[in-house]
Amino acid sequence: MQLTPLHVQGGRELSGEIAVQHSKNAALPIIVASLLSRERVTLHGIPHLSDVMTILDLLAHIGTQHTWVGENSLELFTPEILNTDAPYALVSKMRASFIVMGPILARAGRATVSMPGGCAWGPRPVDQHVKALRALGAQVNEDGGNFEATRQGSLSGHFIFELLTVGGTHNAILASVLGDGVVTLENASIDTDVVDMIEFLNSLGADIQGAGTNTITVRGVSALRGGTYTVIPDRIEAGTFMMLAAATRSRITLTNVRPDHLRAVTGKLQEMGVDITEQGSTLTVDARNRTLSPVNITTQSYPGFPTDLQPQMSALLATVPGTSVVQDPVYPDRLTHVAELTRMGANITVSGYTQVIQGAPLHAAPVKAADLRAGAALFIAGLTCEGDTVIDGVQYLNRGYERLAERLRGLGANVTQPEGNLAAAD
Numbered sequence: 001m002q003l004t005p006l007h008v009q010g011g012r013e014l015s016g017e018i019a020v021q022h023s024k025n026a027a028l029p030i031i032v033a034s035l036l037s038r039e040r041v042t043l044h045g046i047p048h049l050s051d052v053m054t055i056l057d058l059l060a061h062i063g064t065q066h067t068w069v070g071e072n073s074l075e076l077f078t079p080e081i082l083n084t085d086a087p088y089a090l091v092s093k094m095r096a097s098f099i100v101m102g103p104i105l106a107r108a109g110r111a112t113v114s115m116p117g118g119c120a121w122g123p124r125p126v127d128q129h130v131k132a133l134r135a136l137g138a139q140v141n142e143d144g145g146n147f148e149a150t151r152q153g154s155l156s157g158h159f160i161f162e163l164l165t166v167g168g169t170h171n172a173i174l175a176s177v178l179g180d181g182v183v184t185l186e187n188a189s190i191d192t193d194v195v196d197m198i199e200f201l202n203s204l205g206a207d208i209q210g211a212g213t214n215t216i217t218v219r220g221v222s223a224l225r226g227g228t229y230t231v232i233p234d235r236i237e238a239g240t241f242m243m244l245a246a247a248t249r250s251r252i253t254l255t256n257v258r259p260d261h262l263r264a265v266t267g268k269l270q271e272m273g274v275d276i277t278e279q280g281s282t283l284t285v286d287a288r289n290r291t292l293s294p295v296n297i298t299t300q301s302y303p304g305f306p307t308d309l310q311p312q313m314s315a316l317l318a319t320v321p322g323t324s325v326v327q328d329p330v331y332p333d334r335l336t337h338v339a340e341l342t343r344m345g346a347n348i349t350v351s352g353y354t355q356v357i358q359g360a361p362l363h364a365a366p367v368k369a370a371d372l373r374a375g376a377a378l379f380i381a382g383l384t385c386e387g388d389t390v391i392d393g394v395q396y397l398n399r400g401y402e403r404l405a406e407r408l409r410g411l412g413a414n415v416t417q418p419e420g421n422l423a424a425a426d
């Protein structure tokens with residue numbers, strides 16, 4: 001769906017306080033994990049995002065009744081699994097939806113999930129999800145663009161991931177929670193979003209040990225009870241606003257932050273010369289009157305520098321005089337922001353997954369976001385320069401940033417966006 005573009009008029013210092021939303025990428029798997037309980041689950045800290053609406057549409061198809069019981073609170077209830085399939089029309093909107101395979105398989109003994117398509121920035125394989133489920137005793141066949149998984153008894157056994165995968169770890173855990181098997185996952189992801197999902201599941205009575213380490217043991221339980229859980233703050237949104245503060249040479253205070261989840265980001269910004277102070281769950285970023293230095297970054301799995309902040313960091317570095325090198329081996333093709341930043345005067349040379357950035361002041365231009373974090377890079381860039389930067393592709397921003405224009409206006413930014421339209425990205 002085509003939405004009215006976002007208009008950004010920058011070149012002024014921002015100031016004030018902004019409350020960071022709760023984590024999109026933790027909320028989505030926790031919503032999916034609620035499928036494992038037959039009882040009512042209440043979740044607090046669910047941001048109003050198109051991705052959340054998309055996953056709720058998929059869960060409604062599977063058999064979940066949902067009710068918003070507060071601004072960011074959601075009650076979920078799945079007494080029965082009504083459909084064991086996740087059709088392409090829903091999975092193709094959001095790749096994260098592939099992890100419904102685990103809980104549907106656990107509860108119903110079979111699951112048919114459409115093969116996810118490619119993203120704007122290239123392929124995102126699910127081979128590790130499939131290998132893990134097969135190693136734990138499920139049969140998984142590919143047929144007509146779908147993966148069909150079945151199991152005879154409970155999943156059990158041992159799997160060593162060939163690489164660190166957040167979604168693959170989610171899926172394998174979700175498939176193993178119910179039953180009487182014991183599952184050991186090695187080289188598992190230690191990402192904050194995996195830890196949060198495990199803590200949620202354990203709060204409902206699951207028996208999962210090793211959260212935050214590379215070895216996770218899941219002992220099957222007969223059923224999960226209902227419960228209430230609050231999702232962690234969004235470290236990617238926090239990082240985006242930290243980069244916005246640095247790029248606009250402003251002082252911004254972020255509340256609802258887990259500073260311990262942001263060490264790699266904080267370290268890099270400090271290396272550039274940005275002043276960062278932490279106080280509990282509040283973090284103040286001050287780049288006023290500072291000469292920032294170029295830096296080099298390479299993305300890695302958590303706790304390394306996140307790929308989900310690579311485009312925003314590239315936008316920031318495009319404004320910092322000197323040469324910076326940005327490498328994204330996690331998603332080597334995640335480069336849709338480059339051509340658009342170039343339209344704004346950025347000097348970025350790409351070779352493979354490496355961007356060599358020569359910083360210089362940017363100028364306003366009409367640009368188009370082709371994915372969520374590319375969109376974030378563009379609003380950061382737009383807020384550094386005078387004139388009207390018109391950002392098309394607002395549906396991608398709506399995937400990940402709640403009431404973005406309104407919240408940025410709270411910092412003194414001149415940003416306008418059609419309000420209230422949560423249409424999902426195609």
Ligand SMILES: CC(=O)N[C@H]1[C@@H](OP(=O)(O)OP(=O)(O)OC[C@H]2O[C@@H](n3ccc(=O)[nH]c3=O)[C@H](O)[C@@H]2O)O[C@H](CO)[C@@H](O)[C@@H]1O
Pocket residue numbers: 025026028095096123124125126127128129130163164165166167168193301306307308329330331
């Ligand atoms: C909704 C959600 O939480 N999305 C995040 C999640 O995606 P997602 O869970 O899809 O990402 P993964 O952690 O699985 O991907 C990490 C790397 O592993 C590769 N891989 C993954 C699975 C697989 O079966 N085979 C394989 O080769 C991927 O191509 C990538 O290079 O983590 C990514 C990496 O931090 C983030 O960019 C996404 O924002």
Ligand SMILES: C=C(OP(=O)(O)O)C(=O)O
Pocket residue numbers: 025094095096119308372373400
């Ligand atoms: C890439 C992201 O999400 P997804 O994995 O759903 O595409 C993201 O949050 O930056």
